Amino acid sequence: MTEATVPAYFVRGEDPSLVAQAVRDVLAEAVGDRDPAMVVEEHGTGPEDIDVGAVVDALTTPPFLVDRRVVVLRDAGRLLAGDAGRLAAWLEAPVEGVVLVVAAGSGTVPAGLVRAVEKAGRVIDTNAGTGRARTEWLAEHLRQGPVRLDARAAATLGEHLGNDLGRLRGLLDTLAAAYGEGAAVDEERLVPFLGEAGSVAPWELTDAIDKGRTEDAMAVLTRMTGAGAMHPLAVLALLHRHVQAMLRLDGSAVTTPEEAAELLGWRSAFPARKALEQSRRLGSSRIGRAVVLLSEADLDLRGRSGLDGGIVLEVLVARLARLSAGAEPGARRGSRARR
Numbered sequence: 001m002t003e004a005t006v007p008a009y010f011v012r013g014e015d016p017s018l019v020a021q022a023v024r025d026v027l028a029e030a031v032g033d034r035d036p037a038m039v040v041e042e043h044g045t046g047p048e049d050i051d052v053g054a055v056v057d058a059l060t061t062p063p064f065l066v067d068r069r070v071v072v073l074r075d076a077g078r079l080l081a082g083d084a085g086r087l088a089a090w091l092e093a094p095v096e097g098v099v100l101v102v103a104a105g106s107g108t109v110p111a112g113l114v115r116a117v118e119k120a121g122r123v124i125d126t127n128a129g130t131g132r133a134r135t136e137w138l139a140e141h142l143r144q145g146p147v148r149l150d151a152r153a154a155a156t157l158g159e160h161l162g163n164d165l166g167r168l169r170g171l172l173d174t175l176a177a178a179y180g181e182g183a184a185v186d187e188e189r190l191v192p193f194l195g196e197a198g199s200v201a202p203w204e205l206t207d208a209i210d211k212g213r214t215e216d217a218m219a220v221l222t223r224m225t226g227a228g229a230m231h232p233l234a235v236l237a238l239l240h241r242h243v244q245a246m247l248r249l250d251g252s253a254v255t256t257p258e259e260a261a262e263l264l265g266w267r268s269a270f271p272a273r274k275a276l277e278q279s280r281r282l283g284s285s286r287i288g289r290a291v292v293l294l295s296e297a298d299l300d301l302r303g304r305s306g307l308d309g310g311i312v313l314e315v316l317v318a319r320l321a322r323l324s325a326g327a328e329p330g331a332r333r334g335s336r337a338r339r
Contacts, residue, residue, distance in 0.1 A: 007091060009101045009123075010104070084113035148184050156187050246278055
């Protein structure tokens with residue numbers, strides 16, 4: 001089969017909006033110039049259990065009146081292994097003219113179905129990744145976009161969107177509608193269309209705090225509780241886990257990031273290295289003070305002070321950042337490791 005007529009697609013990713021966009025692109029490719037109402041059949045769109053029998057019936061029935069049937073199965077993470085096996089079995093001998101589109105959702109799509117689609121069709125991963133991978137993902141999508149952003153505008157857009165990359169396509173379409181297809185867009189032309197800043201990764205807050213950058217930490221907090229819509233108690237839990245990791249490492253015999261990851265029960269040594277370095281930098285006295293600040297903020301968020309939750313978090317983040325700013329690099333004053 002040609003690429004446009006492969007029997008199955010699997011669209012996966014963590015951002016529901018990016019998954020939905022990719023599914024729309026797949027449908028445009030699979031349907032072509034046919035009438036979608038005559039071609040596309042949707043399953044798994046409601047809260048009820050997926051009727052796999054109905055999906056299999058649709059897959060095994062040749063197209064009628066048209067030469068193509070596209071069967072879309074959404075939220076496939078709800079599938080049971082046995083049900084996924086029935087779909088994988090169909091892929092061993094697919095019906096001519098029938099295309100299966102599987103869209104990931106909550107949960108994990110059974111591995112057997114994923115392998116079957118990889119073998120017979122196409123797997124489309126919408127995850128942008130982090131760091132360099134995210135930068136490359138953004139650059140590629142900007143190159144394919146309907147307008148041309150200069151380097152400064154692209155950097156501003158990436159910073160503004162944060163983790164909300166699902167907004168990218170709509171924003172680019174808006175710019176194209178305003179300035180025309182293929183228009184050159186600089187930062188000045190971009191800014192009026194940006195809207196609210198997108199959410200950011202949790203470690204951007206803890207990194208800013210650890211480096212004592214109060215202003216940056218407050219800006220990240222605003223984005224997390226605004227566009228990120230994180231509840232104040234969720235932010236407090238994030239900060240608690242961060243400080244708790246340093247507390248567990250303080251005074252331990254751990255000397256390497258790998259040992260730190262093992263002690264903390266983390267898979268990656270990279271965040272463990274940061275926790276170990278910050279634990280050594282703060283020392284027991286400052287870590288203890290951070291624990292007290294977290295406890296006081298917890299009581300305030302639960303009604304002790306009557307203050308707005310946002311204000312409580314702002315005070316907490318400012319105090320934690322000030323603790324870090326006052327610590328000397330490599331300092332271990334008061335650390336139990338020296339007792």
